[in-house]
Amino acid sequence: MDNPCGMTKANIFESTEINGTPIYFGSGVNPVNSPAQYFVAWGKGVLAGGLIHTYNSKSLEQGTEWFTDEDEAETNYTTMQSYILSCSSSNPK
Numbered sequence: 001m002d003n004p005c006g007m008t009k010a011n012i013f014e015s016t017e018i019n020g021t022p023i024y025f026g027s028g029v030n031p032v033n034s035p036a037q038y039f040v041a042w043g044k045g046v047l048a049g050g051l052i053h054t055y056n057s058k059s060l061e062q063g064t065e066w067f068t069d070e071d072e073a074e075t076n077y078t079t080m081q082s083y084i085l086s087c088s089s090s091n092p093k
Contacts, residue, residue, distance in 0.1 A: 010039070010052040018081060019088040020044075025077035027070075028052055036066035038073035040080055060087060 012026040023042045034054075041052055043062025053064050067073035 006054055007048070007051040008054050010041075010047055010050055014077065016081060018084045021084050021088070022046070023077065023080055023084065024052075025074060026052075028054070034066070035068045038067045038070050040065050040067070040073055040076045042080055042084065 008028040010024070010026050010028050012024050014025045016023050021042055022044065023040070024047065025038075025040055027038050029037065039052060041047065041064040043059075046052065046062050046064060054066070056065050057063050058065065065073075065076060067076065
């Protein structure tokens with residue numbers, strides 16, 4: 001199976017779901033000209049068949065951020081969980 005342009009196979013280390021929003025921390029092979037290999041991704045549909053976008057994209061509903069440092073990515077994963085929890089509790093449905 002070939003990867004579509006701008007996508008790479010996601011290796012998920014940790015995942016959680018907060019109020020219906022999935023959040024992922026993992027690694028993948030980013031483009032040749034980027035040393036980033038760790039990512040934090042969130043939102044429904046952010047992983048398409050085990051593939052993830054190789055570029056940074058951020059919104060409250062969905063996003064992907066790439067990092068060169070694993071510890072920085074893991075810290076961002078924890079921060080994203082807190083952020084989504086605070087947004088969902090301040091905007092009840």
